[in-house]
Amino acid sequence: MGEKITLASQWLESCAGCHMSLLDIDAKIVELLKYVELSSTPITDLKHPPKEGVDVGILSGGIGNEDELEEAKLMRERCKILIAMGDCAVTGGVCTMRNFFTKEEVLRRAYIESESTVDGEIPVHEDLTPLTDMVTGVGDVVPVDIYLPGCPPSAEAIWFVLSELLEGRMPKLEGKVLKYGMDGG
Amino acid sequence: MSEVQLTINGQKVVAQSGQTILEAAQAADIDIPTLCYHPALTAWGACRMCLVEVKGMRGLQTSCTCPVADGMDVQTESDAAVEVRKFVLELLFAERNHYCMFCQMSGDCELQDMAYRYGLDHFTYPRPYDKLPIDASRKYFIMDQNRCILCMRCVRACSEIAANHTLNVRERGSKSMIMADLNVPFGDSTCTECGTCLQVCPTGALIDARSAYGGREKDVTHTETTCMQCSIGCALDVVTRYNRLLRVDGVWDSEPSGGLLCVDGRFKPLYDNRKRVTAPMVRRDGKLVESGWDEALGAVAEQLKSGTSQGLAACATTNETLDAFTKLFSKVNGEAGLLEPVAPALGYGTAAKLSDILEADFVVVAGAQPLDYQRVVGYFIHRAGDNGAQIAVITDSQNKLSERADMTVSYADTDKVVKAAADAEKVVLVYSVGAKGKIEAAFRELGDNLSYLALSPGRNQKGATAEGLKPAEPNGAATQYFLMGEQAEDPALLEKLNGAFTVVQASYISPLVERADVVLPAPVWYERAGHVTNIEGDVKAVNQVLPMPEGVRDDAVVLAALIDLLQ
Numbered sequence: 001m002g003e004k005i006t007l008a009s010q011w012l013e014s015c016a017g018c019h020m021s022l023l024d025i026d027a028k029i030v031e032l033l034k035y036v037e038l039s040s041t042p043i044t045d046l047k048h049p050p051k052e053g054v055d056v057g058i059l060s061g062g063i064g065n066e067d068e069l070e071e072a073k074l075m076r077e078r079c080k081i082l083i084a085m086g087d088c089a090v091t092g093g094v095c096t097m098r099n100f101f102t103k104e105e106v107l108r109r110a111y112i113e114s115e116s117t118v119d120g121e122i123p124v125h126e127d128l129t130p131l132t133d134m135v136t137g138v139g140d141v142v143p144v145d146i147y148l149p150g151c152p153p154s155a156e157a158i159w160f161v162l163s164e165l166l167e168g169r170m171p172k173l174e175g176k177v178l179k180y181g182m183d184g185g
Numbered sequence: 186m187s188e189v190q191l192t193i194n195g196q197k198v199v200a201q202s203g204q205t206i207l208e209a210a211q212a213a214d215i216d217i218p219t220l221c222y223h224p225a226l227t228a229w230g231a232c233r234m235c236l237v238e239v240k241g242m243r244g245l246q247t248s249c250t251c252p253v254a255d256g257m258d259v260q261t262e263s264d265a266a267v268e269v270r271k272f273v274l275e276l277l278f279a280e281r282n283h284y285c286m287f288c289q290m291s292g293d294c295e296l297q298d299m300a301y302r303y304g305l306d307h308f309t310y311p312r313p314y315d316k317l318p319i320d321a322s323r324k325y326f327i328m329d330q331n332r333c334i335l336c337m338r339c340v341r342a343c344s345e346i347a348a349n350h351t352l353n354v355r356e357r358g359s360k361s362m363i364m365a366d367l368n369v370p371f372g373d374s375t376c377t378e379c380g381t382c383l384q385v386c387p388t389g390a391l392i393d394a395r396s397a398y399g400g401r402e403k404d405v406t407h408t409e410t411t412c413m414q415c416s417i418g419c420a421l422d423v424v425t426r427y428n429r430l431l432r433v434d435g436v437w438d439s440e441p442s443g444g445l446l447c448v449d450g451r452f453k454p455l456y457d458n459r460k461r462v463t464a465p466m467v468r469r470d471g472k473l474v475e476s477g478w479d480e481a482l483g484a485v486a487e488q489l490k491s492g493t494s495q496g497l498a499a500c501a502t503t504n505e506t507l508d509a510f511t512k513l514f515s516k517v518n519g520e521a522g523l524l525e526p527v528a529p530a531l532g533y534g535t536a537a538k539l540s541d542i543l544e545a546d547f548v549v550v551a552g553a554q555p556l557d558y559q560r561v562v563g564y565f566i567h568r569a570g571d572n573g574a575q576i577a578v579i580t581d582s583q584n585k586l587s588e589r590a591d592m593t594v595s596y597a598d599t600d601k602v603v604k605a606a607a608d609a610e611k612v613v614l615v616y617s618v619g620a621k622g623k624i625e626a627a628f629r630e631l632g633d634n635l636s637y638l639a640l641s642p643g644r645n646q647k648g649a650t651a652e653g654l655k656p657a658e659p660n661g662a663a664t665q666y667f668l669m670g671e672q673a674e675d676p677a678l679l680e681k682l683n684g685a686f687t688v689v690q691a692s693y694i695s696p697l698v699e700r701a702d703v704v705l706p707a708p709v710w711y712e713r714a715g716h717v718t719n720i721e722g723d724v725k726a727v728n729q730v731l732p733m734p735e736g737v738r739d740d741a742v743v744l745a746a747l748i749d750l751l752q
Contacts, residue, residue: 084307087284087285087286090306090307090308091284091307091308093284093286094284094286094287096284096314099314100314100316134314136311137307137308139307140311144307147306147307148306149306149307151285151286172304173304173306174301174304178301178304178306179301180285180286180291180297180300181284181285181286181287181288181291182285182286182291182292183285183291183292183297
């Protein structure tokens with residue numbers, strides 16, 4: 001392995017479980033940092049990938065609003081290899097449950113009809129990003145190089161993908177590192 | 186049948202003519218992927234997963250339906266076959282909701298296995314988000330159309346194994362949907378909840394309400410045992426986890442029913458909420474109070490030593506227990522009998538096996554109501570009808586089998602049935618306790634062409650009969666009665682006990698238990714170990730699935746302890 005590679009990540013419409021699984025690689029994260037320079041991540045100060053770009057970008061979560069769409073496009077522009085990490089990034093995942101309803105129905109259910117709400121209203125503000133019509137996977141809005149499914153993908157699968165990239169190979173997922181949902185969990 | 190030589194993946198394989206490529210490959214340990222194929226069902230060739238390349242044949246062949254031929258050269262994982270399988274899988278995943286993350290079958294799903302096998306790491310095609318119906322109108326299992334891949338296993342199981350023909354498909358193409366009858370809710374349909382469709386479903390489309398999310402195949406324990414809910418004695422595969430009953434499956438290729446079960450064997454026993462008897466009890470100052478085993482058994486032994494005793498068994502128990510029961514009463518010179526009536530042997534013809542029903546060209550049902558009490562026999566008779574056998578019902582009241590029978594007559598017209606069956610090559614006569622006397626003379630003339638199946642209400646009736654136990658009721662002369670086993674509530678029986686000292690060995694609290702002077706707790710079906718004798722007279726193992734609650738002892742062990750106390 002040669003020079004350190006740079007890595008940025010972002011979570012979109014996601015429960016953060018995929019990033020938890022990333023941290024689950026445990027002590028290997030120390031080894032990873034020998035070869036990888038962490039750039040922007042949800043848990044570091046830098047929130048967006050730098051203009052000069054990174055080698056590897058990781059996106060978890062689906063695309064469910066305009067902001068997530070912009071984040072996905074930005075990451076795609078600024079990384080050489082884009083990984084869609086987790087079932088939501090790969091297929092839209094659990095978030096696609098709202099695709100069975102219109103946006104209006106979803107907002108009404110959440111902000112007005114939910115059992116715990118009294119006198120609710122649907123919030124409208126210029127700072128609030130509008131929902132997309134449908135929740136999709138990342139691959140439906142920008143080209144993805146590596147799909148890493150799982151809810152979440154196991155730490156082992158994440159480590160496999162990163163270590164293959166460090167070795168200069170495009171990872172081919174099969175066997176116990178190719179799992180959907182909680183299978184194997 | 187003749188031998189056929191062919192090559193599969195370069196390997197020389199010897200097969201039998203008439204076998205399919207898939208069967209030949211399986212026999213040679215060559216794995217061809219399948220989805221709609223199920224060994225218990227007729228091959229369908231619908232899902233296209235088992236496509237293989239056969240040299241010289243145009244296109245790819247469905248190996249589950251393509252018969253072998255001499256000199257065939259088959260490639261199961263050729264580039265063309267693999268490419269098409271992947272394409273089929275991509276289309277299947279695009280069609281409906283195949284998100285594994287919230288599916289109870291994830292980890293045990295055959296569709297998922299195929300996707301893993303062919304390395305699908307994302308959906309290739311966008312999917313429509315049609316809201317398809319979920320039908321939870323049945324108590325025990327749910328149909329989620331969103332997970333269905335239209336493999337037709339359920340439809341085939343319903344018509345070929347259960348012979349119930351409830352399930353079918355409506356619409357065409359991408360609108361195709363499994364439906365019950367003429368598209369009514371499953372709970373309002375002719376479905377008998379035998380659960381065979383549930384067992385064969387390869388995805389999460391059919392969901393067992395009790396065991397869903399309860400554990401994956403890798404987490405659960407399987408125990409094979411014999412069903413004790415009626416006298417048939419079907420083989421059960423009981424699925425458990427953490428000492429909890431999750432589910433009951435049928436055992437394919439097992440005797441006597443070949444894997445077919447009914448609602449009484451598969452589902453109902455898992456929902457039994459009756460209160461258990463969990464400790465021995467004795468009556469003190471007019472009240473039943475918990476006691477230790479020593480005190481209870483001592484009290485019973487004291488009683489048995491004096492006066493006259495009568496033992497009455499409900500035969501929902503093992504041969505070992507019935508044997509100990511017989512020995513105990515022979516020891517005290519008491520009468521031992523059965524609480525249930527017995528349908529006696531015919532006296533001519535041969536005893537039928539269940540499979541004889543399927544091979545018969547004429548089936549007579551006299552008095553017996555198998556669709557209510559020995560349902561699997563009823564389903565077998567339906568299957569015989571589907572195979573082209575004539576079905577005749579003899580009854581003076583109603584019989585559900587009449588609906589699909591060729592003729593239904595009263596006992597007075599039994600001769601009409603005998604006449605209709607005269608030309609048949611193989612006649613099976615199924616009769617109940619009360620019917621035998623009314624029909625035995627009339628059918629004698631059918632001679633060797635006739636075999637019979639006598640349906641008795643007692644569960645291990647064959648085992649009890651082998652022990653020499655005969656139907657009896659409280660004889661009025663005994664000063665104490667010993668009642669063993671689970672029986673239907675019977676106020677008349679309570680009356681006949683007439684205030685005599687009564688020992689009840691039972692699993693559940695009942696009016697009989699509450700009236701007893703001594704109560705001895707007994708295990709339930711999944712706690713027993715031993716043997717039962719099934720409807721065909723074969724002795725089958727009953728294996729303990731879960732441990733007995735503390736305080737409960739096996740009834741055979743308890744009876745042996747009583748015999749010891751009498752030494």
